Amino acid sequence: MTKEITLDGTPDLRRIYATAALRRGNDSATLPDVRYSQAGIRVEVDDLVAYSHVCRFPVSGTLPATYPHLLAFPLQMAVMSGDRFPLPLLGAVHVENRIEVVRPIGIDEALDVSVWAQDLRPHRRGRQVDLVSEVGVRGQVVWRGVSTYLSRGAEHPEAQSSDPPSTDLLASVTAGPLWRLGEGTGRAYAAVSGDWNPIHMHALTARPLGFPTAIAHGMYSYARVLASLGPRLPDSGLASRVWFRKPVRLPSTVRLRTAFEGSRTISVLENAKGEIEHAVVENTW
Incomplete structure (x- = not known):
């Protein structure tokens, strides 16, 4: 039977990360059957404005497609x-993320958020798991998200992989916006998202975890892509998916290329020379 845990307040992410070093995981092949929930969450307008500024979303009366992820992330x-x-x-x-925008979410709505883990499975480079999030308003689900996380460990070359769709549509797309991401990009995003994972903060905190420099948050890169495409995407009925291919080392310069086909877009975020593919984003509606 699922254990339901209802929180009165938002978990302290700084404290969670500070104590995470004491946990090494275990060899269990099963996930705890637990669901965390928080009811009646109200969006702080100042927080939304700060997030929109960092990720380049326009500020309006509804939430950006990626913003509910911030509300669910502490529960994750x-x-x-x-x-x-x-x-x-x-x-x-963070290797993959899926978002479904059922309908626009007003900034003044009270939101109920639930999160649980499912589908622990092997990955070529270790093990991965899905964190499922739902956001509801008065009993109706208005937004869903699935975040897939990889923990490196024993390799499983035979493991099935989730590969991005073909990018053949982008063959003729040679231009796109260039973004210069400074060394402090991870800290700027952490300040508005609460995601203080050391791999994003500084080279000194990223190196002990296997990264030569700090890397950009995947959800930051994803948000920048959706913000850039904003006028071309619907307010509801949107199914969006991102595959994080190679980390964006900080600092660096990246380019976004996008192709449009009916009710679909396919985008690639790559380094300025087009040699490294950082993320592939597909939107359908």
């Missing part, structure tokens, strides 16, 4: 930092 970390959760939190890499 509460699930992953539990004593019985099999994967260690520190060093976890």
